[in-house]
Amino acid sequence: xxxxxxxxxxxxxxxNSPPSAIDMEIIAExxxxxxxxxxxxxxxxxxxxxxxxxxxxxxxxxxxxxxHAYFIQRELCGLRNHDDPIRHYGIPRAVxxxxxxx
Numbered sequence: 001x002x003x004x005x006x007x008x009x010x011x012x013x014x015x016n017s018p019p020s021a022i023d024m025e026i027i028a029e030x031x032x033x034x035x036x037x038x039x040x041x042x043x044x045x046x047x048x049x050x051x052x053x054x055x056x057x058x059x060x061x062x063x064x065x066x067x068h069a070y071f072i073q074r075e076l077c078g079l080r081n082h083d084d085p086i087r088h089y090g091i092p093r094a095v096x097x098x099x100x101x102x
Contacts, residue, residue, distance in 0.1 A: 034077055037070040041089050048092070064098035067091055071099075 044063040051059040
């Protein structure tokens with residue numbers, strides 16, 4: 001099995017020459033931004049899972065916003081299928097419903 005970069009990322013670079021320093025920095029920052037968005041999803045889902053009934057709606061809204069931002073970041077990286085992160089993070093149906101995804 002060979003690895004192929006998502007088309008939106010790899011299309012920016014010439015396949016016949018190695019990426020320049022600036023290209024590598026762009027790739028690194030793109031990956032870092034995706035990681036930060038994933039951490040935000042984890043944090044908001046932890047708060048949602050531990051929330052008392054009276055603060056659940058606020059935590060649900062924050063989790064939905066974080067997941068939405070994460071999905072956008074993934075799509076900017078060329079990752080269109082969100083099934084794996086939904087399973088990985090255990091994103092509840094209540095959050096997905098707020099996004100119109102369930």
